[in-house]
Amino acid sequence: xxxxxMKGHERPLTFLKYNRDGDLxxxxxxxxxxxxxxxxxxxxxxxxxxxxxxVWCCDVSRDSARLITGSADQTAKLWNVQSGQQLxxxxxxxxxxxxxxxxxxxxxxxxxDPFMDVTSAIHVKRIAGDPEDQIGESALxxxxxxxxxxxxxxxxxxxxxxxxxxxxxxxxxxxxxxKLLKExxxxxxxxxxxxxxxxxxxxxxFLTGSLDKSAKLWDTRTLTLIKTYVTERPVNAVAMSPLCDxxxxxxxxxxxxxxxxxxxxxxxEAKFYDKILQEEIGGVKGHFGPINALAFxxxxxxxxxxxxDGYVRLHHFDxxxxxxxx
Amino acid sequence: MALVRPGSxxxxxxxxWGELEEDxxxxxxxxxxxxxxxxxxxxGIKRVIEYKFNEDGNKVKITTIxxxxxLAQARLSKRAVExxxxxxxxxxxxxxxGARLTMVSTExxxxxxxxxxxxxxxxxxxxxxxxxxxxxxxxxLKLCRTCGKKGDHWTSHCPxxxxxxxxxxxxxxxxxxxxxxxxxSTGKYVPPVQRGGGDRVGSDMRRRNDENxxxxxxxxxxxxxxxLLELFRPFGAVSRVxxxxxxxxxxxxGFGFVNFVNREDAQRAINKLNGDIRTDGVxxxxxxxxxxxxxxxxxxxxxxxCTRSLPWSVAHxxxxxxxxxxxxx
Numbered sequence: 045x046x047x048x049x050m051k052g053h054e055r056p057l058t059f060l061k062y063n064r065d066g067d068l069x070x071x072x073x074x075x076x077x078x079x080x081x082x083x084x085x086x087x088x089x090x091x092x093x094x095x096x097x098x099v100w101c102c103d104v105s106r107d108s109a110r111l112i113t114g115s116a117d118q119t120a121k122l123w124n125v126q127s128g129q130q131l132x133x134x135x136x137x138x139x140x141x142x143x144x145x146x147x148x149x150x151x152x153x154x155x156x157d158p159f160m161d162v163t164s165a166i167h168v169k170r171i172a173g174d175p176e177d178q179i180g181e182s183a184l185x186x187x188x189x190x191x192x193x194x195x196x197x198x199x200x201x202x203x204x205x206x207x208x209x210x211x212x213x214x215x216x217x218x219x220x221x222x223k224l225l226k227e228x229x230x231x232x233x234x235x236x237x238x239x240x241x242x243x244x245x246x247x248x249x250f251l252t253g254s255l256d257k258s259a260k261l262w263d264t265r266t267l268t269l270i271k272t273y274v275t276e277r278p279v280n281a282v283a284m285s286p287l288c289d290x291x292x293x294x295x296x297x298x299x300x301x302x303x304x305x306x307x308x309x310x311x312x313e314a315k316f317y318d319k320i321l322q323e324e325i326g327g328v329k330g331h332f333g334p335i336n337a338l339a340f341x342x343x344x345x346x347x348x349x350x351x352x353d354g355y356v357r358l359h360h361f362d363x364x365x366x367x368x369x370x
Numbered sequence: 371m372a373l374v375r376p377g378s379x380x381x382x383x384x385x386x387w388g389e390l391e392e393d394x395x396x397x398x399x400x401x402x403x404x405x406x407x408x409x410x411x412x413x414g415i416k417r418v419i420e421y422k423f424n425e426d427g428n429k430v431k432i433t434t435i436x437x438x439x440x441l442a443q444a445r446l447s448k449r450a451v452e453x454x455x456x457x458x459x460x461x462x463x464x465x466x467x468g469a470r471l472t473m474v475s476t477e478x479x480x481x482x483x484x485x486x487x488x489x490x491x492x493x494x495x496x497x498x499x500x501x502x503x504x505x506x507x508x509x510x511l512k513l514c515r516t517c518g519k520k521g522d523h524w525t526s527h528c529p530x531x532x533x534x535x536x537x538x539x540x541x542x543x544x545x546x547x548x549x550x551x552x553x554x555s556t557g558k559y560v561p562p563v564q565r566g567g568g569d570r571v572g573s574d575m576r577r578r579n580d581e582n583x584x585x586x587x588x589x590x591x592x593x594x595x596x597x598l599l600e601l602f603r604p605f606g607a608v609s610r611v612x613x614x615x616x617x618x619x620x621x622x623x624g625f626g627f628v629n630f631v632n633r634e635d636a637q638r639a640i641n642k643l644n645g646d647i648r649t650d651g652v653x654x655x656x657x658x659x660x661x662x663x664x665x666x667x668x669x670x671x672x673x674x675x676c677t678r679s680l681p682w683s684v685a686h687x688x689x690x691x692x693x694x695x696x697x698x699x
Contacts, residue, residue, distance in 0.1 A: 047475045052461075067450035077461065082454070084446075086472040089453075091460030108453070128459035316481060326481040357475075365481060 045365075047330060048086035050356040052079045057350025059101045060339035063108040068125075069339070069348055070111065071356050074098035078113050080125065083341060083348075086358045092123050094130045101142045101195075105149040110171070112152055114140035120154045122175065131175035137162045142195045145171070146202045151183070151219075153205055155193040164193050166207055168219065186222050189215065195241035197250070199264055206264070208238040208252055216267060232269045234260065239279060245286045245342075253279035259293050261319070273317045280336050287344025288366065289319040294335030294349055314338060314349050325368055330357055402429065413437070582609075582630040584639055589613065591621040602628045605642065606635025 053073035061070045062083060069083045077091040078099050097117030104111050104125065111123040116139040122131040134140075138159030145152050152171050158164040168184040191210030199206050204225065205217045212234040216226040234254035243250045249270060253259040255278040261271040277295035284291050294314045313327035314335055333352030340347045346360040402421035410416045418434040446454070586598065595611045602608055613626035630636040 045479060045481075047479055048472060049475055050472050052471050065447050065450045067446055067453060079460075081472070088458075088462045088471055089456060090458050090462045093460050108449070126453075126456055126459075313482075324484050326483045328479055328481055330475070330479050359479070368481070 045359050045362050047328075048358040048360075050081055050086045050088070050358065051354060052081070052088055052091070052356070053077075053354045055098070055354060056333070056352040057337045057354065057356060058099065060337040060348055060350050060356065061102055061104060062339050062341050062348075063104045063125075064106045064342060065108065066342040068104070068108060069356070069358070070102050070104055071337070071350055072099040072102045072113060073350070073354065075354075076115070076117075078102055078111070080111075081356070081358075083346070083358070086356075090128050092121075092128050092130075094121060094123075095119070097139065100140070103143050103145045103152070105145055107149075110145075110149065112143045112145065112154075112171075114143040114154055116140075118156075120152075122171070122178065124175075132178040132180070134167075134169060134180050136167070138164075141193060142197075144197045146198045148202070151198075151202065153196050153198060155196045155207065155209075157192050158190075163187055164189055164191065164209070166193060166196050166205060166217070168205070184219070184222050186217050186224075188224060189213070191237075194237070194239055195252075197241060197243055200247045204264075206241070206250065208241050210237045212236055212238055212254065212256075214238065214252060214262065214267065226267045228262065228267050229269070232260075234258070236278075240282045242282045242284050244284055251282045251284055251291055253282035253293055253295075255279065255296075257295075259291065261291070271319065271322050273322055275315055277334075280334060281338040281349075283338040283340045283347065284319070285340050285344050285347075286342055288368075290325065291317050291319050292338050292340070292347065293317065294338045294351075296334035296336075296352075312351060314347075328359060331355065582633045582636040584628045584630065584636050585625065586628060587625040589622050589624050589626060591624075593622045593626070595626075598626055598628055601643070602630070602639055605630070605639040607631040 050071075053071065053075050055074035057071060057073045059072040061072075062068065063070070067083050068089070069081045070078060071081065072078045076095045076097060076099060077093055078095075079091045080089045081087065082089060092111065092113065095113065095115040095117055097115045099113050099115045102111060102113040108125055110131070111125050112120060113123065114120045118136050118139055120134040120136070120140045120143055122133075123129065124131055134154065136154075136156045139157045140154050141157050142155045143152060150171055152169050154167045154169060156162070156165050156167065164187075166186040167182040168186075169181075170179070170183050172178045186205070186207075189207065189209055189211055193207050193209035195209070196205055196207040198204070198219070199216065202219055205219050206214065207217065208214045213230065214228040214233065215224055217223065218225050234252065234256050236254050236256035238252050238254045240253040241250060243264075247264060249261055249263055251259055251261050257275050257278055259273045259275075259279050259282050260269055261273075262268065263270055273291060273293060275293055275295060277297060279293050279295045281294040282291065283294075292314050295312075297312070311329055312331040312333060312335055313329040314331075315327045316325040317323065318325055328349075331349065331351035331353055332355070335349050335351045337350035338347065339349075346358065348356055348358045350356045402423075405421075406417075406419040408417040408419070414437050416436045418436070420432045420434070422430055422432065424430045584602070593613060595613050598611045598613060599608055602611070607630065608628055609631050610629040611626065612628075614623040615621070616623055628636075628639075630639065
């Protein structure tokens, strides 16, 4: 396949997200300006100007009308996707890290980092239909995890919130009462910081990637470990294919190999694994730096990866990808 | 001055050369064969054949071949189609179509299936940077811990996994993955310089004891210094013997060095013992005729050869040969 290279960001990429229809790709990077691209040919549509710090995460509403971004400048902002205009700003006492719209886009979960004397927290905000009515108050604030919370997503039917972070523990919270419902079994769980989390299309299972060079597949309801995928590199980003039973892991460079790797450029790859057999299917090379973000198009026929090199690479699969057999 | 007279009807006007002017070339288009478009074929190649008059008034055929390549099938929903026509905003406002933000990669990228490094098309780096061998990217570096065979199978899939694991300590990876010629036995090493009987520089080599060291490989686990001494003493005065031992388990790592006082003795030892078969009653004789060395490795567990990729060593080190080492041990 011929990847399309998009170099709109000058700083490393942090997050990639497709909209529900699969025609827009939102990219967040450390360069303060989230960008939206057309997902078929990679043409840039626009950038959202307004943040003063690295943008860590974003989410787009189902109708692709609203974008929410979380940034290191201690704010999370709501944007009009089409015009690029800021609709509302949520202010926090510490950098905002992960954002996620609920099903129905009426609520959003925003996590904040531990900063000075503030511990990390998960905020639930109501999103008003009309941006004029938007208020900045949190409907719910959850505290408890030590260390940074790297990802937080809504569970099935918005009943739960799933969070994962630096303490390598996955937690499930009740979204109405704020009570901690479950934590994963530490024996089988990750041993190091969990960097990324990806839900399946139906929400029944999710994948977490961690710096301990593995990714694990969990059941959403019971938080039991289903599968483990092992790589040679710390995992920075994970994605699950909506069409085939594949998972993709993107990673960083082990510090110990920094001086001894050869200098072939473009050798950072996104590794494909069979979801069920846990075996590596292959890798897609091309990035010049560790891969920080991965996203699959909802139609499953293309995926994009964002790296430390500031490039977004958009890959449309060849037809033989769909016939891969181990 | 137009040649086509209005109202002349269906008949193409007759051309008289006297009426032609130099710069009326464009009106002569009707003289030219029509423009042909041979539409995109299965490779996406489209040919457009046009005819025109060039400056000298000659008919010129211009063939334009373009490759129309569909990167993706975009079946867009109605809203997506609407979004396509949204105006640009933010930093994209001043962008023209030729902006180089988005470009198709010039190289074709494939989903590379994990393969053993040896079977890849890329040239195996003979010696060179041994550590780069370890980090050959992409394909998983499969090193079987049981039989030391690189790149073929995982340890859990090793056909010889029922055997007790080999000696502790690190198993070196063979420098190249070319099929190694099999001269099994208590292997001794000859550097390529020596092999051709070659011209070697250095009469000073004779003098320096360090240069008279012989590397012996493929030793059994319980080989120790006295054994080597016994083996090599017939050839001359031996100044030093050393057998590499694993720190934790104190078993031999399978190789050692013998320093002769005289270079000639070392050379004779090499000539005599290279490729020779020895058993010390524990292992079994390694059949010299067996070509398939890697399997041999698995079977003759005690005789696992550690061919370390020594930074100073030269490439193309055959598996078991004798040599004077050029370096103090």
